[in-house]
């Protein structure tokens with residue numbers, strides 16, 4: 001809250017305030033120098049949920065920028081207490097502290113220690129508090145922000161097999177919390193499998209006959225964003241199975257003609273996908289589905 005000096009300034013500006021439609025108790029110090037026009041960029045903040053902070057008007061300004069008394073007096077020389085730039089940018093911790101003072105809860109609870117925090121990113125990297133529409137909250141726009149930095153993911157979501165992210169049916173934030181999480185890769189859920197189950201519930205089971213890698217980690221066989229192989233698989237056809245089932249039993253051994261006596265092809269197996277027979281790859285509830293064939 002302003003001290004005596006400020007009150008003096010306020011007094012001298014009373015006429016100006018009255019003209020701009022503000023009442024005396026509005027402490028219009030910020031608007032002595034910053035545009036008092038209703039349609040100015042600074043005033044757009046009043047059209048957002050933050051406009052009423054602290055009761056509105058300059059109280060809203062100081063809620064995020066701090067009381068800034070030194071700045072109020074001599075704005076040209078002293079920075080406000082908390083600034084997001086461009087002229088006197090505060091350090092990342094100060095900036096984030098401004099927002100977290102009110103937002104260290106809900107989805108923002110785990111910001112400290114998140115990958116983005118570790119990279120010294122700030123809330124205003126993604127959020128524009130002075131925009132009538134915070135672009136960080138418009139899905140399409142925020143996704144564009146993500147992809148500007150995550151260029152690998154940008155490539156992955158256009159591969160032949162993919163989650164329909166580019167198509168707008170699934171969004172980064174459906175799976176990730178950009179503010180951090182308890183699980184890996186800032187997923188909303190504690191594990192990759194729990195993430196997958198949140199939409200593909202039928203894969204959770206329980207199954208009479210489980211396929212152990214499925215229960216362990218979907219990403220043993222699938223990529224999350226996109227893949228050159230169908231069904232988001234990490235490897236194509238039999239190769240996907242042979243990462244683990246290499247040459248152990250029947251089907252693996254004669255898979256290539258070189259493994260067959262005389263080198264001729266086994267018509268049952270060669271060129272066929274293991275899935276032709278082992279179709280219940282995620283688990284089976286059939287009494288005789290032990291081999292995941294039904």
Ligand code: HEC
Pocket residue numbers: 029030031032033034058061062065066067068071072073074075076080082083084085086087088089
């Ligand atoms: C005495 C005039 C004056 C007053 C009063 C004033 N400002 Fe400023 N403010 C300035 C000037 C001058 C700048 C710098 C503009 C420039 O050169 O970029 C500035 C810049 C800023 C910036 C941008 C800082 C940056 O790093 O670019 C913020 C934020 C700011 N003021 C907030 C406030 C707030 C909040 C209040 C009310 C508590 C306030 N100002 C009151 C004159 C003032």
Ligand code: HEC
Pocket residue numbers: 030031034042043045050051053057058060061062063064065084085086124127128129130131
């Ligand atoms: C919700 C927090 C918040 C509130 C409330 C707020 N600001 Fe800001 N202000 C910011 C952030 C964040 C930025 C950085 C630009 C952006 O993200 O939109 C900023 C930027 C600025 C700038 C620099 C703009 C530029 O691009 O040169 C000025 C000046 C400023 N604010 C003044 C004010 C004044 C005056 C008020 C009260 C009318 C106010 N702010 C209210 C968070 C806030």
Ligand code: HEC
Pocket residue numbers: 049050053054063064098099100101102103123124127129134137
């Ligand atoms: C003085 C408390 C306070 C401060 C400081 C503050 N906020 Fe908020 N913010 C709120 C309240 C209250 C709401 C509305 C209720 C809610 O969604 O939690 C809100 C809502 C939001 C929303 C949702 C907006 C919407 O349209 O739904 C975003 C995003 C946000 N704040 C970001 C920020 C950022 C970024 C900063 C720092 C630059 C910040 N806030 C600083 C109190 C604050």
Ligand code: HEC
Pocket residue numbers: 096099100103106107108111116121122123124125126127136137142173178179
């Ligand atoms: C990497 C970009 C990014 C950063 C950095 C970021 N946010 Fe967000 N924020 C988002 C996106 C995207 C949403 C929308 C989330 C959704 O729709 O589920 C969001 C939503 C919010 C909301 C709205 C309520 C909610 O949880 O859905 C608040 C409040 C918020 N962020 C505050 C903050 C604060 C405070 C910081 C800094 C500590 C911050 N954000 C940093 C991208 C970001």
Ligand code: HEC
Pocket residue numbers: 114115116119121125142143145146147148149150172173176177178184185186187
């Ligand atoms: C300004 C650049 C930038 C923006 C914008 C950005 N990120 Fe990041 N993000 C990074 C950096 C740097 C890392 C750490 C290195 C890495 O894992 O790539 C990271 C890490 C991550 C991680 C891995 C987290 C972990 O714990 O391993 C996820 C997930 C992520 N970002 C998602 C998002 C999403 C979703 C958005 C959009 C809402 C987004 N990012 C926006 C730069 C950015």
Ligand code: HEC
Pocket residue numbers: 143146147150153157163165170171172173174175176184185187192195219224225
């Ligand atoms: C369907 C859920 C889902 C969606 C949608 C999604 N991701 Fe991911 N993402 C994951 C999973 C799961 C992982 C972790 C993979 C692992 O650890 O094996 C991951 C990992 C990441 C990582 C860590 C580095 C890496 O590639 O392993 C980043 C960065 C990332 N995602 C960014 C994004 C961005 C940006 C978007 C939106 C364009 C997005 N993700 C959309 C599920 C998703």
Ligand code: HEC
Pocket residue numbers: 161162163164169170174175192195196197198199200218219222223224230231232
């Ligand atoms: C937010 C919801 C969501 C989450 C979480 C999710 N998916 Fe999906 N998944 C979808 C949607 C939507 C489709 C497209 C369905 C369609 O086109 O019929 C899809 C399709 C797929 C496909 C088929 C792709 C194709 O080419 O046909 C696979 C495989 C898949 N998901 C695996 C996973 C795995 C593994 C995870 C966990 C890392 C996961 N999904 C998490 C929503 C989700």
Ligand code: HEC
Pocket residue numbers: 193196197200203204211213214215217218219220221222231233240275281282
């Ligand atoms: C052992 C490898 C493997 C593991 C582990 C695995 N999958 Fe699959 N998944 C496959 C194969 C192979 C296909 C293709 C099936 C087909 O084309 O008939 C597939 C297809 C899918 C599909 C699309 C077709 C359908 O059946 O709906 C989804 C969705 C899917 N998997 C989700 C998951 C989830 C969720 C997990 C983790 C719980 C998981 N998968 C674990 C091998 C695996």
Ligand code: HEC
Pocket residue numbers: 211212213220221240241242243244245274275278281290291292
């Ligand atoms: C990440 C390793 C891994 C991958 C990839 C994998 N499996 Fe398995 N699979 C296992 C393990 C472990 C078992 C359990 C073996 C046991 O109980 O002796 C198993 C069991 C099986 C069984 C039942 C065998 C039995 O002895 O009960 C069949 C059939 C099978 N897998 C087929 C496949 C097919 C087809 C694929 C490719 C789509 C595949 N597996 C991919 C690890 C894997």
Ligand code: HEC
Pocket residue numbers: 238241242245249250251252255268269272273274275276277278291293
């Ligand atoms: C033509 C159908 C067919 C194809 C193709 C096929 N399998 Fe099989 N597989 C079977 C049948 C039937 C059994 C059960 C044999 C038994 O119970 O004695 C079996 C059993 C298995 C077993 C368990 C073996 C054991 O000794 O317990 C595994 C593991 C397996 N198959 C993996 C694979 C893999 C990996 C592929 C692809 C490289 C594959 N299968 C292709 C029909 C097939």
